[in-house]
Amino acid sequence: MSWYLSLPLIIPFIAAITAFLLRHSALGRWVSIIGSGLGLLASLALMSVVLDAGVLAGQMGNWPAPFGITLVADLLSAVMVLITAITGFAVAIYALGDITERQEKLGYHALFQMLLAGVTGAFLTGDLFNLYVWFEVMLIASFGLLILNGGKEQIDGGVKYVALNLISTILFLTGIGLLYGMTGTLNFADLALKVEDVENQGLLTVVAMMFMVAFGVKAAVFPLFFWLPAAYHTPSFAVSAIFAGLLTKVGVYALIRMFTMVFDHDVSFTHTILLWVACFTMVIGVLGAAAQSDFRKILSFHIISQIGYMILGLALMTPLALVGAVFYLVHHIIVKANLFLIAGVAHKLTGSTEVYKIGGLYKSAPFLAILFLIPAFSLAGFPPLSGFWAKYIIVKATLDIQMWFVAFIALAVGLMTIYSMTKIWAEAFWKPHPDGIEPELKTLQNKTALLLPIAGLAIMTVIIGLNPEPFVQFAERTAAQLLDPSAYITAVLGDAS
């Protein structure tokens, strides 16, 4: 068993237990930060190993695959684990200034670390049922975080979030049962080999659709996204940032994994549905955002519309499109988490997230305004920021196969994104505050803890944007692995297969 694979999982678990025991003392928050920092180092180590040695696989308890539980890190898993750790570290620091003492005593830091463990596990596992278990770890932690010390709003949003996510979980479980009945295995690598032998390929497509719906709910695609805008604007800002950055992306990751590796038997059917889903998701999400006036609600709807781009990359299934999907995934997590963190600072400075009720941030807190402009423009796809390259690759992929209409939708949605970002800019930053408040960053408590992660994530956006070449090359290698999973299969099952 390789320590590189298990450390990114063990560290958050240990941190969670320690933080839980220390929840009544001020040490708990430092445990969370140190744990996230160590997790970041562990995932950096994993990344460097995977970059050098290719796919890394480890059998838990030394049961040989496909009988035991396998942990696998190919490039996609490794980059997702790394980006999870980066976001986790940033939010752990931000939590110093955002999470109240009451929430800490109720066990915020333990739940947060548990969430990171669940997300990391979902990215690393090579076994379908184990993926279900990690989904549950992630879900129960997110349930706790969502309603921690909550009032009416949090409970109300929580009910919808819990209800719809539980249904998707059960659907996922049913799909696992049926797929096991047809193939007799749950290991991804083994499944990839065995699905070809299934007699009734039509039934396999039915099961594929069950997975599509189950993961679709998690990823918040059209028409299954309703839980997201109902819940994401209610919890603490640190919590909603980590949710916005990571949770839906686990669904996208699961879709990419299953629909490139296992369910590639009837691409013309399944991926055509994905294509329509992607287009509707982009359009509905961005239109929903246009109708909102709450900082976080606008951003929540934009998560949905951006998920559409990633699904679009998967649906086209060309090498370039998958490059775009991977690039988009990484770019989006950084940018989206950052925007939610900024919403938190804006709320602390002005007292509200309703953009029509606040204002004046550009004049009194120009530094925050610049920090907002970077991820906001990146989200909308302005060159030279990371979002431009992500959108460029996806649109190029659609043009390459003459899907003019889809390319038009992708571009139009980008334009609409600018509209929403401009609305936040004009209302929250440019116009004077309606109550005449001139909120200054100086007055902010725990200023460093709040601004440091925002600045760090913004710098990452700029770096990816100014120097996209290595990141695109990385995404190309990742996409090649996704389209030809033979290295993955060999790493898991050995050469015998």
Place this chain on the structure above:
Amino acid sequence: MEQLLSLLIGVLVAASVYLMLARNLLRFLFGLILLSNAANLTIFVAGRLTPGAPSIVPDGVDAPIDVVANALPQALVLTAIVIGFGLFAFALILAFRAYQSLGTLNTDEMRVAEPKEQ
């Protein structure tokens, strides 16, 4: 046996959908637990049923001699039951807290976190 259990799963799913379409949150949760039991049974049946043959390996050999029941789906179901139980307990408490703080279990009236209806 498989056919009988499949029919039972169908009935469970039908009942759970009926319950989940109700506006009462508690009925929704009851529907949810029926659905999760249907899912567990699906895993069980999909692993093929071999009645009366426990998967026990006799002393002195490495593998079972005769045909035995598939133990893996049973292990999966067991895991799923435990996880489902935990989640359901959470959901029940959440429903109770929702009733306490919102004063209703009618899902149509649970709109605190959403925009006012026009």
